[in-house]
Amino acid sequence: MVADVSAASPTAAPEPGQPARRTAGRGPVAWVAMYHSVSDCPDDPYNVTVTPERLDRQLAWLARRGLRGVSMRELLAARARGEERGLVGLTFDDGYADFVSSALPVLYRRGCTATVFVLPGRLDGENAWEPDGPRKPLLGMAGIRRVATAGMEVASHGLTHLDLTKVSDEVLRAEVESSRHLLAGITGGDVEGFCYPYGYMDERVAAAVRRAGYRYACAISPGPDGCGDFALPRIHLGRADTAPRLEVKRRLARFFGRAVGAE
Structure with a gap:
């Protein structure tokens, strides 16, 4: 779940999580x-x-424009080579169990990969952090391993989906460090990415993620100056995002600070 849940009109900018900054004068962006x-x-x-x-139509829309969805791991590796043009990062927050049953077949069919941010402190649990709406099951150990063996990137969303800007240093360390170690034990591989629950982050939280050994972290809007790859911005997509809305969001990504620029 994220702080940004509004449905924009077809002519609106990408939904804001925090006030965005414009980026200019940088190299190719994705x-x-x-x-x-x-x-x-x-x-x-x-x-x-x-x-x-709808997911299938959105990925087809990307393909018609010469774009392919990839995991953050692939996107950042391509960026390091100067080859990110034509790629779009695909991320799935909260680690819902329906990723395996509903998203994987679509991604396979469209030749895409993705990053799944999961909650190892809620294995086989549900989205209890949402006060309203339906209870939805979350991935357990078997599901997380299925995601990894399918060629998708498994990354951390913290242990239990807390607003990390409001927790103690001890809880922050557990949410950031323990989740990484637990996921590495489940997947048998390194865990490079982190995603801030609700999109909330500040300098203290970003510093904790960096110290824990992650390579990058995803937010919603760009974070405080100097965060760099530890506050990578994203664009929320949902069931209302048909072709006209996607085109607006694509065009405004860089203008509203929602693009990942070259280093």
Whole structure:
């Protein structure tokens, strides 16, 4: 779940999580899509659900424009080579179990990969942090391993989905460091990425993520100056994002500070 859950009009800018800054004078840029649950559930008070059919149409829309969705790991590796043009980052927050049943088949069909930010402190649990809306199951150990063996990137969303800007240093360290170690034990591989729950972050939280050994972290809007790859911005996509809305969001990504620029 993220702080940004509004549904923009077809002519609106990408939904804001925090006031965005314009970026200019940088090299080639790529943008990053932020998804959550993929299901046919009509009860969606937080605008975090996209149907499999809508996801398929959105990925087809990318393909028609010569764009391909990839994980953050692939996107950042391509950026390091100066080859990020034509790529779009695909991220799925909260680690919903429906990623395996509903998103994976669509990603396979479209030749895409993605990053799934999961909660190892809520294995086989549910989205209890949402006060309203339906309870949805989260990935357990078997599901996380299925995601990893399918060629997707598994990354951390913290342990239990807390607003990390409001927790003690001890809790922050546990949420950031322990989640990384637990996921490495489940997948048998390194865990490079982190995603701030609700999109909330500040300099203290970003510094904790950096110290924990992550390579990057995803936010919503760019973070404080100097955060760099530890506050990578994203664009929220949901079931209402048809072709006209996607085109507006694509065009405004860089203008509103929602693009990942060259280093």
